[in-house]
Amino acid sequence: MSEISPIGQKLGNNSKGPKGELPFYGRRKGRPLRPQMRALFDNALPEIAVPQGLESLDGLFAHAPKDIYLEIGFGGGEHLSQIAAQAPDSGFIGAEPFINGVASLLRHIEEEELSNIRIWPDDVRLILDDLPSGCLAGAYIMFPDPWPKKRHAGRRILQQSMRDRLARLIRKGGKLRMASDHPIAKTWLLAEAMADDRFIWQANCADDWRVRPQDWPETRYMAKGVEEGRPSSWFEFIRK
Ligand SMILES: C[S@@+](CC[C@H](N)C(=O)[O-])C[C@H]1O[C@@H](n2cnc3c(N)ncnc32)[C@H](O)[C@@H]1O
Numbered sequence: 001m002s003e004i005s006p007i008g009q010k011l012g013n014n015s016k017g018p019k020g021e022l023p024f025y026g027r028r029k030g031r032p033l034r035p036q037m038r039a040l041f042d043n044a045l046p047e048i049a050v051p052q053g054l055e056s057l058d059g060l061f062a063h064a065p066k067d068i069y070l071e072i073g074f075g076g077g078e079h080l081s082q083i084a085a086q087a088p089d090s091g092f093i094g095a096e097p098f099i100n101g102v103a104s105l106l107r108h109i110e111e112e113e114l115s116n117i118r119i120w121p122d123d124v125r126l127i128l129d130d131l132p133s134g135c136l137a138g139a140y141i142m143f144p145d146p147w148p149k150k151r152h153a154g155r156r157i158l159q160q161s162m163r164d165r166l167a168r169l170i171r172k173g174g175k176l177r178m179a180s181d182h183p184i185a186k187t188w189l190l191a192e193a194m195a196d197d198r199f200i201w202q203a204n205c206a207d208d209w210r211v212r213p214q215d216w217p218e219t220r221y222m223a224k225g226v227e228e229g230r231p232s233s234w235f236e237f238i239r240k
Contacts, residue, residue: 017125018161024123025155026145030100037103044106050093050120050127057091057135060118065091067137070169072124072144072157075220077105079142082217084117090137092117095124128165138175139166143221143232146185156185158192167198167239176237177216181225186233199237209233 017023033041054060057068067090074080074094084092094117096102102121109117120127144157158178166176176199180186193199203209212218212234222232 017123018129021125021159021161022154024097025152026097028097028099030098033100033103037100037107040106040110041099041103044110045102045119045121048109048118050118052127053130054127055130056132060093061091061116063089063091063116065089065116067091068093068135069138069140070095070124070136071140071142073141074105075101075143077101077108079140079217079219080105080117081108081112081114083140083215084114085112086215088116090116093120094118095120095122095127097122125162125165128169131169133168134171136169136174137171138177139170141176141178141189142219143180143182143225144178144185144189146180146182148182148184153188156188158189163192163196163198167196170239172239174239176239178235178237179212179216179219179222179232181222181230181232183230186235190233190235193235193237198240200240202236202238209235 050060058064067087069083069090069092071080071092071094074096075098077094080092080094084090094105096105096119099121102119105117105119108114141157145155147153147155170176176193178189178193180189194201210231210233212232213236216234225232
């Protein structure tokens with residue numbers, strides 16, 4: 001079953017990815033949205049949705065922020081809403097194809113009266129190639145789907161094509177922040193980013209990646225990992 005989102009995309013399983021790339025394999029829908037969440041999805045989302053084919057970030061935010069950050073796969077929006085509240089002068093774009101997660105972020109935005117978040121409720125790869133080079137001050141990938149089996153490795157988010165996109169979009173000196181609690185996923189993420197000489201890992205000692213930096217809020221997946229005895233790792237890279 002598919003339906004049309006408030007910004008006109010067809011929402012369904014396994015929509016096509018960018019040309020020549022794998023589709024999005026994650027979940028798009030969970031439990032049916034409660035009426036209040038449905039109303040937010042239908043009424044609030046169109047007001048703050050990133051339009052398809054956006055070629056410039058000028059005018060996307062009312063306050064013309066100097067620094068714009070992207071969060072890929074914001075889940076329920078716990079991390080994104082907190083970093084946005086910490087930096088009201090900055091702008092934040094969140095991408096997440098899971099409808100229930102989008103509704104959850106909309107609730108955070110409403111309750112915390114945040115005006116500096118814009119949402120792309122779909123596969124992030126579908127907007128990145130239109131955006132201008134160097135437009136981002138940073139990007140966050142928090143607890144990405146691990147896809148631990150070898151045969152699914154092509155589904156992991158930080159593919160070469162994603163690194164190329166992020167290297168183009170993140171300006172010189174900008175940040176790429178990633179976290180994971182999954183032993184296979186975190187090793188892979190770190191190895192992929194370290195092998196890319198456009199990004200420089202900032203860790204000088206083990207605590208730099210073992211201890212959560214104070215300005216890096218928790219996420220729902222992090223909390224789940226802690227409950228289940230999986231410690232998280234925190235990786236910060238700078239775009240050369
Ligand atoms: C394991 S969850 C983590 C959610 C959240 N970051 C957290 O830490 O609680 C990974 C999220 O990434 C999203 N995701 C996966 N591929 C994506 C893509 N291509 N574009 C945007 N989001 C994606 C999934 O829908 C899922 O919500």
